[in-house]
Structures are given as C-alpha cells and as structure tokens.
Amino acid sequence: MNLFSPNRRPLRVAGFTLIEILVVVTIMIALLAVGTPALMRTMQASRLVNAGDGLMGAISEAQQISFAQNIPVEMRFFKFPEGLDTENNFRAYQTFKVTQVFDTAGTVTEQLVPVNNLVRLSDSVIIVPDTTLSPILMSSGGDFEDTKKGGSAGYSGVSGARYNALRFMPDGSCRTVGAATGGLAALTYNNLPESFLTVASESGQAITLENLPKNFYTIQIDPFTGKARNYRPGF
Secondary structure (H helix, E strand, C coil), X not given: CCCCCCCXXXXXXXXXXXXXXXXXXXXXXXXXXXXXXXXXXXXXXXXXXXXXXXHHHHHHHHHHHHHHHCCXXXXXXXXXEECCEEEEXXXXXXEEEEEEEECCCCCEEEEEEECCCCEECCCCEEECXXXXXXXXXXXXXXXXXXXXXXCCCCCCCCCCCEEEEEEECCCCCXXXXXXXXXXXXXXECCCHHXXXXXXEECCCCXXXXXXXXXXXXXXXXXXXXXXXXXXXXXX
C-alpha cells in the first residue's frame, strides 16, 4: 500500500482552536477572581485563630509558672509600626520572671529574666491598642520605652518600640503594670469587665469599636485568678 498515494486523504491532527483556548482561559480567570478573596479570608482567619490561641497558651503558661515557682511573671506587649503601616500596634510579646535586687545602699530594683523567646504575631495580625477593645493594656498608665542593658533596641528588637505589661502574681492574681515607684513597679487590679484585650486583623486604619472587623479574638483575664477565656464571634 502506497502511503503517499495522491488519492489518499491526509491525516487530520486533533487539537484546540484559538477560540477554545480563550474560552478555557477566561473561565479559569473567572474562577480565580471568585475564589481568591474567599481563600484569602480563610487564610487570614486561620492566622488570627493561631495568634489568639498562641497568646492564650502564653497567658496560661505565665500564670502557671508564677504559681508553681512562687515568683511574679510579667508579660510585655510591644507596639511599633511595621511596613507601610504607621500605626503603633501591638505586634509582639514576651514573658519574664521578675526578681528583686538590692544594691549596697539597700535600694531595691526589679530585674527581668526572659522565660522564652519573643513571639511575633502573624503578618497583619495585631493586638488592638484601643481603650475600649483592650482596656486591660491601655488603662494602666503604662506605655513604657522598650529598653534593656547593652542594646540599642529593647527586648522587641525594634528601635523606638514601646510596651504595656501585665504581671501574674503567685497568689493567682493578674495586675497591670504602671510606673515604678521606689524601684518597684506600681501594680493595679482591673475590674473584671475591663480585663480583656482584642486580637484582630489590620485594616489599614486604626481599629476602633465602630470599625472592628467581623472576625476578631477577645481574651478576658480574671484579675483575681489569672485564668483566661476567649470569645470568637466571627468564627
């Protein structure tokens, strides 16, 4: 059989036309446009939950260490701007044991010993620095400069950062940390209805009660027992 016979029809190769390819590409773009925002919201919600759960664990650990070792334990919440955001939001925290040191003149000062490493919150997740949404941090008269001996930056590692702090006591209580008097920090109880803080996703502007995102993570700390519980309405 002559494959090159002039009477034999040429074989036709199956394929896609340009129009078919364009239709498929258009459908894929439409699916991405519809699905991407939902995927991004899911990922952001997951980061928010992980950050809140991690903070809950750190609070519980601080309370347990204070009780078990009979020593005050302080949690510092560091605030600073990041990237294009110029807002001073709480973006990191660290836990310290607090000891008292007496010098030769009998003056007492407090010394911090880190319990663990600094914890940075996930990208675009913050603890809201608002008196209504995080009163346990904002109503203590804190807002201290983050410094430590032998370093240009403080414990946060960010130059110019500031912090507010909570202190867990061996008797189980949790108090806010104020300015030092006579070498010792002033400690204040918060009322239970005002003993909470809120973790939320950044929105490009200062977060208040009026523009609070649907998904947020609130942690209430009992000032008398140090126990924490969470509230997650958007999940």
